[in-house]
Amino acid sequence: MTDSKAGILLMIGACSIWGLSPIYYKLLVHVPPLELLAHRTLWSLVVFAGLLAVQGRLGQLRKALSTGRNVAILSFAAVMISANWFLFIFSVQAGHVTETSLGYYMFPLVSVLLGVIVMKERLALLQWAAVLLAAVGVVQLTWGLGAAPWISLVLASSFGLYGLVKRRLSTGPVVSVTGEVALLAGPAALYLLWLHTHGAGVFGADVSTSGLLVFSGLLTALPLVLFSAAAQKLSMATVGLMQYLNPTLQFFCAVVLFGEALPGYHVIAFGMIWLALALYSGTSLAQDRARRKRLATSVAEAPL
Template identity: 40%
Template sequence: MTERTDSNRAVAETLATSNAFAGLSDGKKGFIFALCAYLLWGILPFYLKSVAHIPALEVVAHRIVWSVPIAAALLWWLGLLGDLKVAFTTPRMLAMAILTASLITINWGTYVWAIANDHTVDTALGYYINPLVNVVLGRLFLSERLTKAQMIAVALAACAVILLTVWSGGLPWISLILAFSFGLYGFFRKTLPIGAIQGFTLEVLILSIPSLGFIAWTMTQNTSHFTNGQPNDVSLLLFAGLATAVPLIFYALGAKLLRYTTIGLMQYIAPTIVFFIAIFVFGEPFSHVQLIAFVLIWSALAIYTWSMVYEAQKVKSAIAHNR
């Protein structure tokens, strides 16, 4: 775990020492990296709408395949390609990477399909719920105690889900799949003893094998949008690599230079942008019941955020007092 942390910080510091960041503190550098990541994730629906005519599986396959050269080039530049050799020769690490790669594929596939099929509001809800799912996962798998504030926040989120279930006649599956797949991905990703960028590269390398097979199959069936689609489809699918890899790399760098509380507060930027895009740009319907559900979620997040900041201040005060 220590080696992974040192590796992550080394990567962040290597990239952050460029002239563009001269004179900035680690906190400011981390804030810029994380802000770029969340802004890019926030506007990602615009790109996904542009490829809505392409099947979600094909889009995901190209997201994976074209992320490989970007991530590999970055690792080569940083001199960290050797970490991948260690990963591929360590069965436990490889098995865990296969698990996390599978979870992020489910997340990406659901997200791409949802945006293409006018469920952008549901995706925003899913990523709003995600921090509260992380709290529940910590309680279930790590026996972490929930504070009163966290219990209230989780209860409010559960009420929102129940309200949407009763109103729509079924569970908000898109939101729940996104929240739990990303929550589980983050949970298991923490146990992967490898740096953030190395881990991402390992995951897309593993996923590139079935992805290349799927792309080859679409070509044999003459259904490939990469070879048989519109002229701009090739450019759009090639861009999938940048749209996938760049924000993830920015996030990984920012997370290593920022305090946990700060990155926790910033995580609401992307779903908020997505929410406003869904309502005011894509013009998706938004009922009074959905508004009530979102108010419940926003209230839950406000309580959760307050508790997170409060606990961080307590720890900070305790450390200062012990000095």
């Protein structure tokens, strides 16, 4: 099997797990979101730290946490990803999976906007048109809902800020995420201890619930490992396009499996954002092909 085919299969696996994860959280609708988040944090640390130990890379984790700058970056990233996880869990349990899928569709365009504002990156005219079209979609959805789509906006923004700050780290994704959950593990453990001392914790109440809570660690770690492996085998353009499988599967869960309503204004907003993504992705692919063509030409014309 070629690297490209292997990368595509790995990426499909990662995005499928992420996209179908609302099914898992629906099974734990009886567990309060904050308690579920605390368990996800602790069991994720167990899985990630165990993986690094097997690979002999725990030293990299210690190095990542050895400087004040890295700890500050990882702390901010930890706050962003925990806020994202909490809102996602809450939204699924409350029956707002349509809004979560919209948020993850919006995320790439929010990341682009953050890149322009913070990193001073430049966009082509058609890419600006895509960003503006997505903004019109959000305004239209706000008009239809009678309020801003806060769930979608916060999910997209928190994940965008998370990705932005992670660019300032030289450590790999598994090491950095392990550092993030390690920083969150103390508060999570104290919260669960407080719950259980007051007789409110659900862990241990029944085998199925406890097993599902433990499984949250693998559910968090496995797609990230698959994604990291896929990213090493595929171009960034391919990785970016395939990530849309995640919100597409979330949308499928919301409408087909969970029977969430899909009003007309939602359809229009989704249509605008899908069109914006198609426009931006098409432009990005064209730029990527042109860049590779220039590189190939320069290599071919280079003197021996």
